[in-house]
Amino acid sequence: MNFKNLFSKKEDKKLLAIERRESYYIDSKNVTNLSTMSGENFEVFLRDLFIYDGLKAELTPKYKDDGIDIIVTRGKLHTAIQAKRMDIYKNYNLVDKEVVNSLVGGARRRGIERTCIITTSIFTEAAQDIAAQEGMELIDGRQLYYLIAKIRPELLAEAYFEKLGYIKCPECGTGILKKREGRQKIPFIGCTNFPKCRHSMKITEFETRYIKQ
Template identity: 30%
Template sequence: MASFSKSAAPFALLFLIPGLLVYVKQNLNRAPKDLTLIKRKSAEPYVNTTPNYSQNKLKDIPSFNQVKIPEPINEWSLSLLKEIEWKRFEMLCAEYFRCLGKRVETINNGADGGIDARIFSDKTDLLEYAIQCKSWSNLVSIKPLRELYGVMSHEAAAKGIFMTTSDFTNEAKQFAADHNNKLFLINGEKFVSMILKLPKLTQKKLLAYATEGDYKTPSCPSCGIKLLRRASKDRSFWGCSNFPKCRTTMHI
């Protein structure tokens, strides 16, 4: 049996050799194509896709020694007053008069009917002052004063106070002067001076009250929650997070 296996081995090799030659020939025919492909790929420029943090990313990040700690807000100023959003400004105005011992009633969110707070007489329930507060960057014109004067007559308020973070036009000032001192105008600069005349402890309490939490992002007049910064194709604006239920928007 062993002698038979040895004699059959040469014949087996004869059958394997033709198949081996066919395999080698097929691979040699494909070799030029593969080599061309490799050559073409190697000719393409090498692009380094690894982010270069030392040049691109880290240059925008300050070093630890360059980081500045925000200065604590420890005093009143006109610039600070102008940073306070409209709802917090209304609350601040009401709280100021409470610090003077006045009985103040604030208006809830939504349409205020022309006023934001009421001051009642200390001895009676009669309405003494109707207060309108506007955190505006533009000058207050005569129109809002006329509206306030109309509400004063409707609610039988003895006097009216219009408070703003900005100032009033000359026409608005003349309108107030023409009504026998029934309308008192308080601009941003005057309001700050009024606060600074309070006791130091009261000033600090008002400052902490005005700057607690997010006091810069405007509130939704309908929902009372903070608005979100939105962007459309042509502009950025403040929008309510309850959209589409609430469609309140404000200019930035």
């Protein structure tokens, strides 16, 4: 079974509503920064993505993890995942065969049959050859965005929307933050859904939170 087929099972999308609301790393801002965020944050982002799709996903301890960053469970099926956050445009970082061998060995020691490496970069030819021999699933940077689009398509749309300079209202979730003027002609940032949504903030606060990042 292809590992990517584990995702977007409609019957599993009922649980963990609280985690979905409280998740930070799964927002659209981070979708545009996957290759530059820290490795630890990338692991959390992937875990949150799996949880959102109704899967059980747990991060492994930072030390002595056997090359495994996340263990995803669906029913009795366990998958050992290594998350490799790399910036392909910086020193042309690629995932090599050593990473594949590390995950293969770690999964065997833990008795986990299914393995997968997810990266923001791409894999060397040697890594692909060994993975094919071991039956390992490889998800490169391009395929990762397809996976995100399959599970949370609105994130990619929102990320593009924000790149155009539009910021979604954090209170109502549907309006856009826009510069407005009060009764005394004092400018502030308000929601386009006013008066249904009365979210507002000072311009300096808006610039600090959304512009100067």
